[in-house]
Amino acid sequence: MSTMVAFASADSAPPGGARLPLPVVFLAPAVAIVFLVSIYPVFDALGLSLFRTRYAEKLEFVGLANYVALWNDPATWSAAVHSLVYAAASLALAIPLSLGLALLLDAKLPMRSTVRTFVILPWVMSQTVVALLWAWILNADFGPVVWAIHQTTGSRPAMLASPIGAMVALVVVNVWASYPQATLLLLAAVQTIPKELHESAHVDGANAFQRFRYVTFPQIKPTLAVVLIQLTLLYFNMVTLIFTLTGGGPLASTETLAVRVLKVSFEDWNIGRGAALGLVITVVNFAFSAFYVRVLKPSDPGGAS
Numbered sequence: 001m002s003t004m005v006a007f008a009s010a011d012s013a014p015p016g017g018a019r020l021p022l023p024v025v026f027l028a029p030a031v032a033i034v035f036l037v038s039i040y041p042v043f044d045a046l047g048l049s050l051f052r053t054r055y056a057e058k059l060e061f062v063g064l065a066n067y068v069a070l071w072n073d074p075a076t077w078s079a080a081v082h083s084l085v086y087a088a089a090s091l092a093l094a095i096p097l098s099l100g101l102a103l104l105l106d107a108k109l110p111m112r113s114t115v116r117t118f119v120i121l122p123w124v125m126s127q128t129v130v131a132l133l134w135a136w137i138l139n140a141d142f143g144p145v146v147w148a149i150h151q152t153t154g155s156r157p158a159m160l161a162s163p164i165g166a167m168v169a170l171v172v173v174n175v176w177a178s179y180p181q182a183t184l185l186l187l188a189a190v191q192t193i194p195k196e197l198h199e200s201a202h203v204d205g206a207n208a209f210q211r212f213r214y215v216t217f218p219q220i221k222p223t224l225a226v227v228l229i230q231l232t233l234l235y236f237n238m239v240t241l242i243f244t245l246t247g248g249g250p251l252a253s254t255e256t257l258a259v260r261v262l263k264v265s266f267e268d269w270n271i272g273r274g275a276a277l278g279l280v281i282t283v284v285n286f287a288f289s290a291f292y293v294r295v296l297k298p299s300d301p302g303g304a305s
Helices: 002-011 022-048 065-071 074-106 112-119 127-137 144-153 163-191 195-203 208-237 240-245 257-266 271-296
Strands: 051-054 057-061
Touching (some): 022 051, 051 271, 074 163, 074 208, 074 257, 127 163, 127 240, 163 240, 195 208, 208 257, 208 271, 240 257, 257 271
Antiparallel strands (some): 051 057
16 A cells, blocks of 8 residues: 555656656556667668668668669569568468368367367477478478378479479468467457357358358458468568578579578678668568558448548
């Protein structure tokens, strides 16, 4: 009680001996961490992108020269295409899979808790562990997947040595590692839908597909937008899984924009140009987020725009 009185007296103290309000005291550490981790690096990268650098040293101010060099670099456009293919293919597989599993796990199944535990197992692994695990599974010499294909067809495909095969493998591994996150969010959204809505639709003669279209989907659209934004940002900014599994190869066929930032900054040691490319990715992320929010925003019941 004495502590509460002291805080109250501090909030009402005169200006001469004023102290910070209690909410400010509690929020200040979180705001400081967010600033240091999320906001300051963006402005620091903006400053670096305007300089010609050697290793971590700023040499001279060059303005937008780094951005112009990126625009004229074919490797940038190739990496952009790879990023779009990687993200789009992963989303096309992960969203239906996650939604289907969420609907399945919401049903009354035997051993449902055990099934849910197995569903989220890939999520508890780090990207490095996932990449090393699948590199062994897909190994052309002793991997079980290649062995099964060899037993069936007589051939031993080296998936990670083929440009198309490496991208396909990368997408499959990425979906396997990331679908639990989307599944849990969508499952939580599905479980918040009042059962009365489904019962009323069933009484009115709606079949399973109609109940999903007119009851389930409108109710989970906000969560679906969040899932799309999270997964898109995850896929566009993903480095560890791609770099560990394929290294961006073969022949740079799986080199995305995020991986290119790493290579330009710490293999070519052109941190200024790497910072410029990182800011381009940030702008693209904001654009995708705004698009998803606009397309999937809940409809106004009153009909207002």
